[in-house]
Amino acid sequence: MTDAYQEHLLANGLKVLLKEIHTAPLVSSWIWYRVGSRDEFTGHTGLSHWCEHMQFKGTPQFPSSVLDRAVSRDGGMWNAFTYFDWTTYFETMPADKIDLGLRIEADRMVNSLFNEKEVASERTVVISEREGSENEPYFLLGEAVQNAAFRVHPYHHEVIGDLPDLKSMSRDDLYGHYRTFYVPNNAVISVAGDFNTGEMLARIRELYEQIPAGPKLTRLSRPEPSACGEHRLTVEGPGQTTYLDISYHAPAASDPDFFPVMVLDSLLAGPSSLNMFGGGGISNKTSRLYRSLVEKELAVSVSGGLSATADPFLYSVMITVHPKRKPEEALAAFDDEIKRIQNELTTVAEITRAIKQARALFAYGTENITNQAFWLGHAEMFAAYDWFLTYLEKLARVTPADMQRAAQKYLRPQNRVVGTYIPIDAEVQA
Amino acid sequence: MKPVNQHSLPGADDITRVVLPNGTTVLARTNFNSPSVVIGGYLPCGSLFDPDEKLGLADFTAGGLLRGSEKRDFQQIFNDLESAGANLSFSAGGHTAGFTGRCLSEDLPLLFDLLADALRCPTFPSAQVERLRAQFLTGLAIRAQDTAEMASLTFDQIVFKGHPYARPDDGWPETIQAITRDDLADFHHTHYGPRGLVLAIVGAVEPKTIAGQVAEVLGDWTNPSQPELPALPELKPLKNSVTRKVKIPGKSQADIDIGTSGPRRKDPEFMPASLGNSVLGQFGMAGRIGEVVRQKSGLAYYASSSLSAGIGPGAWDVSAGVNPGNVQKARDLICNEIARFIEKGVTEEELADSQSNFIGRLPLSLESNAGVVNALMNIERFDLGLDYYRCYAELVRAVTPEDVLASASKYLHPDKLAVAIAGP
Numbered sequence: 043m044t045d046a047y048q049e050h051l052l053a054n055g056l057k058v059l060l061k062e063i064h065t066a067p068l069v070s071s072w073i074w075y076r077v078g079s080r081d082e083f084t085g086h087t088g089l090s091h092w093c094e095h096m097q098f099k100g101t102p103q104f105p106s107s108v109l110d111r112a113v114s115r116d117g118g119m120w121n122a123f124t125y126f127d128w129t130t131y132f133e134t135m136p137a138d139k140i141d142l143g144l145r146i147e148a149d150r151m152v153n154s155l156f157n158e159k160e161v162a163s164e165r166t167v168v169i170s171e172r173e174g175s176e177n178e179p180y181f182l183l184g185e186a187v188q189n190a191a192f193r194v195h196p197y198h199h200e201v202i203g204d205l206p207d208l209k210s211m212s213r214d215d216l217y218g219h220y221r222t223f224y225v226p227n228n229a230v231i232s233v234a235g236d237f238n239t240g241e242m243l244a245r246i247r248e249l250y251e252q253i254p255a256g257p258k259l260t261r262l263s264r265p266e267p268s269a270c271g272e273h274r275l276t277v278e279g280p281g282q283t284t285y286l287d288i289s290y291h292a293p294a295a296s297d298p299d300f301f302p303v304m305v306l307d308s309l310l311a312g313p314s315s316l317n318m319f320g321g322g323g324i325s326n327k328t329s330r331l332y333r334s335l336v337e338k339e340l341a342v343s344v345s346g347g348l349s350a351t352a353d354p355f356l357y358s359v360m361i362t363v364h365p366k367r368k369p370e371e372a373l374a375a376f377d378d379e380i381k382r383i384q385n386e387l388t389t390v391a392e393i394t395r396a397i398k399q400a401r402a403l404f405a406y407g408t409e410n411i412t413n414q415a416f417w418l419g420h421a422e423m424f425a426a427y428d429w430f431l432t433y434l435e436k437l438a439r440v441t442p443a444d445m446q447r448a449a450q451k452y453l454r455p456q457n458r459v460v461g462t463y464i465p466i467d468a469e470v471q472a
Numbered sequence: 473m474k475p476v477n478q479h480s481l482p483g484a485d486d487i488t489r490v491v492l493p494n495g496t497t498v499l500a501r502t503n504f505n506s507p508s509v510v511i512g513g514y515l516p517c518g519s520l521f522d523p524d525e526k527l528g529l530a531d532f533t534a535g536g537l538l539r540g541s542e543k544r545d546f547q548q549i550f551n552d553l554e555s556a557g558a559n560l561s562f563s564a565g566g567h568t569a570g571f572t573g574r575c576l577s578e579d580l581p582l583l584f585d586l587l588a589d590a591l592r593c594p595t596f597p598s599a600q601v602e603r604l605r606a607q608f609l610t611g612l613a614i615r616a617q618d619t620a621e622m623a624s625l626t627f628d629q630i631v632f633k634g635h636p637y638a639r640p641d642d643g644w645p646e647t648i649q650a651i652t653r654d655d656l657a658d659f660h661h662t663h664y665g666p667r668g669l670v671l672a673i674v675g676a677v678e679p680k681t682i683a684g685q686v687a688e689v690l691g692d693w694t695n696p697s698q699p700e701l702p703a704l705p706e707l708k709p710l711k712n713s714v715t716r717k718v719k720i721p722g723k724s725q726a727d728i729d730i731g732t733s734g735p736r737r738k739d740p741e742f743m744p745a746s747l748g749n750s751v752l753g754q755f756g757m758a759g760r761i762g763e764v765v766r767q768k769s770g771l772a773y774y775a776s777s778s779l780s781a782g783i784g785p786g787a788w789d790v791s792a793g794v795n796p797g798n799v800q801k802a803r804d805l806i807c808n809e810i811a812r813f814i815e816k817g818v819t820e821e822e823l824a825d826s827q828s829n830f831i832g833r834l835p836l837s838l839e840s841n842a843g844v845v846n847a848l849m850n851i852e853r854f855d856l857g858l859d860y861y862r863c864y865a866e867l868v869r870a871v872t873p874e875d876v877l878a879s880a881s882k883y884l885h886p887d888k889l890a891v892a893i894a895g896p
Contacts, residue, residue: 065505066839067480098757106767110756115825117832136835163770166795171773174793176724177619280722282613313557324559327550339603342610364606365613395555402508402557402576409506409840466722 045431047418048239054255055227058246059418059427061234063411069140069235070415072132073147074423076230077223079203080126080196080353081262086215088203091124092168093219097131098122099160101153104146106160112142119412124201127352128423129223134412137236141245147231148249151224161213169209172202179285179463180360183277187287187461188356190273195266197355225256232419235411266291266354273459281465284363286372290458292357295350295424301436302448303357304348305396309388309445310379311346311359313399316417316433317407324399331359334379339364340372352424357452369462377455384449387442397438404434480835482844484858487851490683492691495667499848500682501674503841509577509675510841511587512849514568516668516701519641521659526651528643530564532608533659534571537562538586539600542593546600549586558583562590565641567701567783569664574842577676581685588689591669594660601653608648615642619727619894620793622718626892627729627789630714635707637784665695672848674841704784707733715891726796726895730806731789734883737781737854741882743867744875745788746779750826751818751876752809753777753790760813761790764805771795771802783853788883789890796895803891811886817877831865 047061082089100106113120118135120143131150133143175181185200192198231250233242269291293299307314312326326332326345335341343362349355361376363369407413421430488500519530538560540546553560558575560583571590575583615621625640632638669690673682710732734749735741753761758776765775775792790810794802818826837843838861851860 067835068839111825114756115828115832117829117834117836119833119836134836136832139832163768166770167766167773170725170771170793170795173724173795174773179617280720281617283610283617312554324554324557325550325561326554328547328554333547336603339606342607362610365610366606399554399557405506405508405576406574409508409842411839 047427048243049427050243052226052247052251054251054253056250056253057230057422058243059230059232059422060239060242061414061418062237062239063234063414064236066411067137067236068134068411069137069233069237070132070134070412071140071143071147071233072130072231072415072419073151074128074130074230074232074419075223076127076228076259076261076423077129077219078125078127079199079201081223082196082199082203085207086211087199087207088168088201089211089215089219090129091201091203092164092208092211093216094122094124094129095164095168096156096161096216096220097150097154099157099164100155101149102155103149103153109146113146116142118143126197126201126355130419132412132415134415140235140237144245144249148253151226151229151250152253154220156213156217156220158213161216165208168202169205172205172208175202179279179281179283180287182279183285183287183461183463184358186275186277187289187358187459190275190459190461191289191291191356192266194264195353196262196264197266197351197353222256223259226250226253227255228259230419230422232415232422234415234418269457272455275459276462276464278464278466280467282467283365283465284369285463286361286363286369287358287461288361288373288376288458289356289358289461290452291354292348292452294352294354295429296352297354299448299451300348300350302440302444303452305393305437305440306383306445306449306453307346307348307357308396308399309392310383311344313396313403314347315403315407317403317410317413324403330379330383331376334375335361335372338375340367340375350424373460380449380453384446384453388445390442393440393442393445397434400434400437481838481861482847483862487848487858488679488682489858492666492683492687494691494694496669496671496686496690497852498683498686499670499672499852500677500679501844501848502677502679503674503844504676506841507577507676508841509575509580509583509673509677510845511573511583511671511673512571512842512845513669513671514570514849514853515664515670516567517569517663518564518567519639520566520636520702521663522639522643524639525647526655527639527647528608528641529651529655529659530569531642532604532648532651533656534562534564534569535604535608536596536601536656537590537594539604540595540597541589542595543589546597549589552582552586556582560586560590566637580677584685584689588693591664591690592693596653596656596660598653601656605648608642609645612642612645612648617720619720619723619725620791622720622894623727623729623791623892626716626718626894627731627890628787630716630890630892631710631731631733631787632707635705662697662699665698666690666693667695667698670849670852672845672852674844674848707785709733710888710890713887713889713891715893718892718894719896720894721896723896725793726799726893727791727793728799728803728806729789729791729892730803730810730889731777731787732884732889733785734779734788735781735879736783736785739781741879742781744871745781745879745883747823747826747830747868747871748813748818748876748880749777749779749788750829751822752813755826755829760809761792761806764809765792765802769801769805771798771805775802799893799895807886807889810884810889814880814884814886817873817880820873823871823873823876827868827871830868834861834864
């Protein structure tokens with residue numbers, strides 16, 4: 043595999059990233075908008091995500107039924123995602139059919155209808171999506187922890203939004219959001235796969251360059267003040283299983299500290315895969331937390347997660363507590379491991395092992411064209427594609443001293459929220 | 473831009489298939505585009521062998537294979553795997569226990585060694601078995617709270633009443649409690665062996681040497697006691713519609729599962745039923761079901777149909793997650809669509825759309841090593857022929873609307889449906 047790619051800026055501010063990969067007769071094309079749940083005000087939470095749903099409801103040229111049918115007939119895969127920092131749409135199609143995906147995205151950057159009736163029917167679909175998530179204890183706990191962690195920064199609400207807002211927002215709110223943020227100067231196109239770069243660039247210019255730029259956008263900037271004490275909270279709900287979510291304020295993806303924290307996560311909770319599509323993961327049974335929690339029968343599973351975000355978000359460890367143990371016991375053992383990684387230098391061998399794991403996960407991700415096009419654009423949402431290309435090098439430069447410093451800086455109790463999900467019909471257990 | 477090259481699809485000229493003298497079948501295909509390898513496989517050690525009172529035994533045994541062997545203890549096994557950035561896991565279904573693994577190509581000998589070690593000489597250490605038991609029990613406690621899983625499990629109990637497919641492969645809390653460490657060792661000793669073992673390998677490997685590498689670790693494995701899989705009893709179709717509700721208090725959403733049993737994978741009706749199912753609840757944003765339940769009525773975030781044909785008859789069902797107040801409305805809409813589908817089948821245009829989708833998506837499903845491993849295992853499990861994916865387009869195009877209607881009316885009856893609902 044080669045790292046070669048091309049980057050172009052169109053006259054209207056649209057950034058284009060192209061990477062030829064000729065391993066399969068496929069092309070994956072993504073369009074990214076720099077708007078997500080962190081751009082939403084109180085009363086409008088969930089706006090970006092609902093707006094994403096409305097983008098599948100058609101334009102005069104591609105009414106919704108035509109749109110869906112056209113992509114599916116050609117054997118394409120298409121979808122969209124909304125996150126804190128961005129909203130994205132993609133099509134992965136047989137190489138000779140990708141033009142359809144390019145035309146759809148150019149069209150719906152400007153011409154989506156947001157028909158009143160469709161808004162009404164999608165309102166209940168989105169509410170149903172939220173209700174499905176509320177069935178999951180981890181969602182309920184995660185939402186409460188995130189809310190407690192961010193008082194000021196708009197990362198405090200879930201992407202799906204709050205129910206009262208989903209009930210009250212109007213068609214005009216949605217359409218206004220669309221017209222404001224869906225402009226070429228707020229977007230990035232990333233295309234990877236079996237194409238010729240010159241031809242692809244010419245076609246993208248033809249379809250997109252006439253779309254007028256919008257006014258310059260300023261992002262809501264409300265940095266979270268430094269945490270000044272540990273938060274603890276409980277969420278009660280149905281079930282028999284107790285869960286812990288321990289979340290520390292963490293560095294943004296563009297912060298050099300992101301990399302030592304990534305290696306900390308790998309040592310503590312096992313290597314995390316960056317692959318959005320395909321690739322699979324690596325188990326975490328030799329990680330420090332697995333050994334001290336699961337092997338000691340205080341928990342039945344443990345996992346860690348650090349998201350690549352534009353602003354500082356959270357490093358979270360999720361623990362499913364052993365049915366015969368109390369969450370306090372699992373938390374005490376967890377804290378012992380945190381103290382150990384703060385007080386004792388890790389070995390170079392441990393870091394080398396984490397790098398080998400990251401290299402393997404990287405290799406697995408290259409099998410998938412969709413994953414490659416995803417990263418080509420995703421990295422632009424919080425840094426630049428170079429962030430992704432040099433990811434392994436930056437991990438490899440992390441030293442035991444960097445890790446100790448990062449552990450002492452970020453993994454402090456004062457910097458965290460500890461959430462416990464308490465099942466309300468659990469039997470009292472000794 | 474160029475058309476899809478048929479020969480990027482796997483076929484007899486680029487699949488290596490070797491049967492070792494002990495009965496192990498090895499399938500391999502080369503892909504040097506990525507420096508990694510995926511393996512997958514199965515052997516006839518599924519839950520069909522489980523006694524009712526120890527249901528979950530096959531799955532528990534498969535889960536225990538990596539908990540310690542004569543050569544390595546649990547931490548050594550996972551230290552070897554994880555240090556290489558590799559993975560390997562086992563689980564059991566009804567007919568077979570399966571495994572899947574992945575590594576950088578430089579570590580393939582290690583992955584083979586760990587695989588052989590797990591298959592041939594696991595020791596099931598008592599402490600590890602107890603840890604695993606707690607994990608399984610927690611999994612079952614979580615399952616009991618999962619509205620979609622409970623609807624699906626209840627659906628199977630209605631449709632497959634009196635048939636082994638009515639039983640969940642992962643058992644029940646009381647059956648998991650009843651399984652001893654010796655049960656696992658005995659199950660392994662009796663059922664695991666090279667006869668019926670299939671191993672597919674795809675990635676940066678030399679096809680000429682691959683069978684030799686497998687033979688080195690598995691070629692001398694024998695187990696004369698391996699029994700034949702028990703014969704499947706005939707499935708008795710439903711005589712009338714049956715509805716069952718599972719109450720899970722405190723949940724925000726209910727899941728519904730409606731349908732019946734469909735064809736076996738090798739039945740001639742499989743392809744027409746599969747295309748019909750696509751029109752019913754798969755195509756685009758979930759076919760006709762998605763159109764009425766989600767797009768038009770706004771009742772659900774997910775609503776679709778599925779056809780899970782295997783060695784025996786699988787479920788053919790429609791599922792959706794809805795607000796508890798909308799269960800009846802969604803159920804009526806789904807039953808109406810099923811009735812329309814049975815009575816009128818599909819239009820030529822709808823069928824052509826799904827045919828085009830089935831053919832067009834093939835390169836995408838086969839782009840990764842894991843996708844090709846699945847394809848090779850399908851070929852072997854259902855005896856499809858090494859050129860199956862090269863002939864696939866022809867098989868898909870041969871289906872007519874009449875074939876779809878015949879398959880729909882053979883399996884689905886509007887007054888003989890299972891309806892399972894799980895929610896608050």
